[in-house]
Amino acid sequence: MSSGACWVLVESQTGRICRESLEALSAARVLTQQTGSEMVALWVGAESPEARSAYLASLGVRRVRWVGKVADGDPACEGLLARIEALYRCGPPLFFLFGPTPLSLSLAPRLAAHVGAGYACRITNLRSIGGRLVMTRPLVQGTLSELLRFPSGRPGLICLSPRSFDLPKPFSDAEPLPLAIEDTAPFLPAPPPSSLLEILESVREPASRVAIEDAEIVIAGGRGMRSREGFALLEQLAELLGGAVGASRIAVDLGWAPKEKLIGQTGAKVAPDLYIACGISGAHQHLQGMKHSRAVLAINTDPMAPIFRIATWGIVADASEVVREILHRSRETENHHAATP
Amino acid sequence: MPQPPSEPQATPTILRIVAFLRPVHNPAFSIEPAQVSKFEELPGYRPMPDPLSEIALEGALGLRDSSPEPATVIACSAGGTPCQAALREALACGADEALWIHCSTGEPDAWIVAAHLSAFFRHSRIGLALFGARDLDTGAGAVGPMFSALAGLPFLDGVTGLKWTGGGRLEATRSRGSIRERIRLTLPACVSIHRGPPLRYPTLEGKIRSERTPLQPCAVDPGPVAPSLERERFSPPKPARASAAADYAKVSSLDRIRQAYGMSGSGQKAAGSQVLRLPPDEASRKILQILKEEGFLDPGRAEPRPRPGEKE
Secondary structure, eight states, X not given: OOOSEEEEEEEEETTEEOHHHHHHHHHHHXXXXXXXXXEEEEEESSSOGGGGHHHHHHTTEEEEEEEEOOOTTOTTOXXXXXXXXXXXXHSOOSEEEEOSOHHHHHHHHHHHHHHTOEEXXXXXXXXXXXXXXXXXXXXXXXXXXXXXXXXXXXXXXXXXXXXXXXXXXXXXXXXXXXXXXXXXGGGSOOOOOOTTEEEEEEEEOOGGGSOTTTOSEXXXXXXXXXXXXXXXXXXXXXHHHTOEEEEOHHHHHTTSSOGGGXXXXXXXOOOOSEEEEESXXXXXXXXXXXXXXXXXXXXXSOTTOTHHHHOSEEEESOHHHHHHHHHHHHHHHHHHHHHOO | OOOOOOOOOOOOOOEEEEEEOOEEOOTTSOOOGGGGGGGGGSTTOOOEEOHHHHHHHHHHHHHHHHOSSOEEEEEEEEESTHHHHHHHHHHHHTOSXXXXXXXXXXXXXXXXXXXXXXXHTTSSOOSEEEEESSOTTTOOOOHHHXXXXXXTOOEEEEEEEEXXXXXXXXXXXXXXXXXXXXXXXXXXXXXXXXXXXXXXXXXHHHHHXXXXXXXXXXXXXXXXXXXXXXXXXXXXXXXXXXXXXXXXXXSOHHHHHHHHTTOOGGGGSOTTOXXXXXXXXXXXXXXXXXXXXXXXXXXXXXXXXXXXXSOO
């Protein structure tokens, strides 16, 4: 029997909610408003959700169930999966929403297989029609969409597509309702991690060493960065945004960037959430390597540059000067925050 | 005269590495909504193997070649007739066997495929099962984790490299954002490949063998398995981002026509985009504003800063 709730897996890192989980909360809010169900957050993180309770309540969350964190030495997250499965079996929700994080993409299908629930992945839109949830998913490499629904009476697990939903804005009208927080960890002992998988080493790499194919934000530079020194500013911008640096063919040929950073027809193919093209005109060969980016921010002095044809935002300006100014401003803001008690 | 029964000989254990291949739509052929479920019937149509499945197959072939013990690579695909093309390519590239599992319940979804695979391999020992991290058509990669759950195998995702370490164990390299891990795997296991070297070229010998090998679908009874999803209908693609629809509405019809016909003038920019001519200081301010509004600034801190009075 369904408990009439809409669950959302909320992942937190160092006490902050990750963006994908916020998008899932945003989708869940639409869904709960349409179906009249209650929004419940399943909090995954080392820190207690207490500190974020007011914010979660302002988004419409009515209950938070803290399921603990991914245990060290458990690369398959089996302990966390067992806990969530135990909660699910106690009272399954109507819907269970996941943001498209690596953890969710690994957990959700396994949970669906264990509990026999429906599973829909890469969903870009949700709405309730006649009391039934209808989901939209791109198909055939995005040339078509299909409308899906779960079989009647079957609860469903839904994993969203990246950046398909805006970040939620807190309700501004009334005082948020009090939030119930439940620590489930003491009641749901996790099984010991599988001895078949053993972590030998875990290293956090600096942003500049993240492979450009894996980066969510790619900052690419071309001839418009004017010099090797100008191009080096992109490394600092990448550090600021947590992205990786790429380069156009001409920047590689001029020796400003190594060949591994080349993006284009003969280089890496990237599809980040944000692609910042600094001083890149947008030759056809370059566009072949980045045309699947979700959002493109282009900075170029030539207003007729082809890159502006595919840009989400275009700025006609000197890229090296703009990047220098961005770094200057961000340093000023950091210093201001540091000086403010 | 009847021969005395011979002593049972110890058969050498052969490691079975299974690479799962998924055929996807070939973008060289345009497709209409009404043709989706039967596009393999289009004249001259040839689907292509999923690129990430190919990377998984190359991983399997590389492991077989470097294995200290005898190993065999089984290319496996589940579904209808498009599976044949993917399996024939796998044979041509060096797979030892091809296994085509027929799914009888119409167009399969991940749950149906996983149920068929686990039913087939229930009585057949697998050393290592390799999947592509996601497929090109839908971006989903649910079969691998579902199969591992049904088959009771440990599942490791996001793998970018695999190598033998001795004692029948593997060392996997995994990248999750900026975190890189080295993980030791004891077989049997199920692995989803995120990145790796591209599939090797087919050999002439492999091509001949591939064409001569008959491919017959194996019927499997997975038990009572109902589809986990119902398809209502197809529709033309929608803007991926919800807010993009609002932006699209702001563009005039004239600009859309100009854009459709590749005309210059005010149609130089994509629908919904903004091209602004700004001095550097204003441009930097505008860019920082965009990055903040879209949640790109302050990585790991996508959540808005606490409001006044809210506990940090």
